[in-house]
Amino acid sequence: MKALVLAGGAGTRLRPITHTSAKQLVPVANKPVLFYGLEAIAEAGITDVGIVVGDTAPEIRRAVGDGSAFGLKVTYLPQAAPLGLAHAVLIAREYLGDDDFVMYLGDNFLIGGITDLVERFREERPAAQIMLTKVADPRAFGVAELDTEGRLIGLEEKPEHPKSDLVLVGVFLFTAAVHPIVADLTPSRRGELEISDAITGLVDAGCRVEATITEGFWKDTGNVTDMLEVNRLVLEGMEPELTGVVRDSELIGRVTVAPGAVVRNSRVVGPAIIGPGTVVEDSYLGPFTSVAENCQIIDSELEYSVVLRGAAIRGVRRIEASLIGHEVEVTPATRSPRAHRLVLGDHSKVQICAYS
Template identity: 25%
Template sequence: MKAMILAAGLGTRLRPLTDEVSKPMVQLGGRPCIEHTVLLLKAHGVHDIMINLYYKPELIMNQFGDGSMLGLNINYSLEKELMGTAGGLKIVQNFFGDEPVLIISGDVLTDINLTEFYNFHKKKGGIASLAVKNVQDPREFGVVLLDDEGKITQFQEKPRDVTPISTKANTGIYIFEPEIFDYIPSDIFYDFGKEVFPDLLSKGQAMYGYETRAYWCDVGNLDVYKAVQFDILAGIVNVDMPGKKFENCIWLGRRTDIDPDTQIIGPVFIGEKSIIEKGAKIYGPSVLGSGSIVGKNAVIKRSILLEDSYVGDNAEISDSIVGKKQRIKAFMVCENRTLVNKASFEDFNIVGKNN
């Protein structure tokens, strides 16, 4: 089986983080989100991967190259204009040939058992299998209705203004038989949820819902982004974090420089080549990206620092996100803020509760 990772979206709901990187490249637990997806595919024996790209494609291409460093064969489809989830697949039909097709998003975090999902698909024998998950609030998701055998009998796209037909959300993780390409027209924008699946249903094609209890989260906004980071630290989702885990749920990347006179209370992740200076205090859940610098007596609480960020001496950061390469001046106080833009925050004195 070959896989396609959908990674062409703009990620507008995750701005300002996605002003500088594409949504799949946003850091989660010390890795880009899409890297967790690639490693999940590898863990389940999927080695031939196609990734479609549109917004800032060079970031993902530079991250993985041809995949050989990971023992994978990674190919890319650069879309000149967005073609939709199904339209993007149609473009690369020749890559899949007569093999089953696995579709998964590059901007969600999941530890779904893909091997079990594939076995379910082959046992059911339908043209398509969709991984579905029970959610508390289905209004932001496409939902499906299943019969007693797991066969999909009805679809409903984001039932915000009507009563949902079920609580089973479409996760965007699919397995198709190669005949799926017969139901996707060429050279136009085409969507699985809005067009392909209703068409298959109307034509009597069998589709099944694989109900998963695995972790699955669409990193759709900043609040969810923080929650997912903290879920990783809490071990709620099974992903591979770089570095070494120590006591009290503390992960340290390679070549970190931490002064002995510091206080770190987990769960905390500190990326490689980071520097934590004398007297600093870091309270979890917190994530510090690679190359972060935390100055003397600075305090970090329940916050996320992206790569190469700098927190000056005696500064205090709480419940906040500090963007890549941002600089927080000494004695600044930042509470419940997202500090991501191209300006240096050394131009400010106080941010947050004392503003």
């Protein structure tokens, strides 16, 4: 069995972060979300992985390399444009050959891995195995319709009027039976080759498609809200590790201070992680906060947030529920005049607490 990992796409919901960084490499607890998927694939006993890449291919290649760090053998499969999940299968046809394969969306996060799912698929070998989960608003996903016995009878991609609250999780398993179906697909109204249409085609062809409803935690980390929630969940499961320098500070709960990090005259309430080379001084870090490498948090308060590499936050009170990008600098404005001074990239979102 092989794996097909999708690491293309523009990441529009995470702009402006994804103007300069692949969405699959945005860190969760200071580790790129893509790495969690690659680790899950390796744990399931799969070693041959094809990674579909687009405009951010150089960055993905630098981060993943040949895959040996994960116990994998990686082949990169260029995709000229993100034309749908089924299009990724189409361009990977030669690489996949006639092997069974798992398709894993590189910006998805799934607690518990995929080992059980892969083992079940290997034993039963349906034409396809899909995972479903219930969500409050299914309109942004592929929506499944099941009959009274739990069998799949239909799929619809991002419908305006969903027929159920069951949506596709970004992990799929296929036999080679999917390839002729994909080859005959036509673009949807969105101009893409939809994986939901490919699965429906298998059902229409009389092939067996198994659907499993997962009760575990799953998130598509394509927006800031879900990214912060996944970060919270991962931090909750981490064990504390103090290998950096801590001076005149109070650490409460599960706090990780990485090698080369310095915490001085500060209070850190876990779960929280402070990356290598980062300085936290005269500050408060609250629960569910990840600060990446080579950052500066000086005379500031930060909680329930993710701070990316090289950012500096100085003299700022109470930042929360925020995603701070690479090399960003956040400082107070001058007191006169009383005004906010902002330099923001395209598609930025800012919420300002204004006082009278």
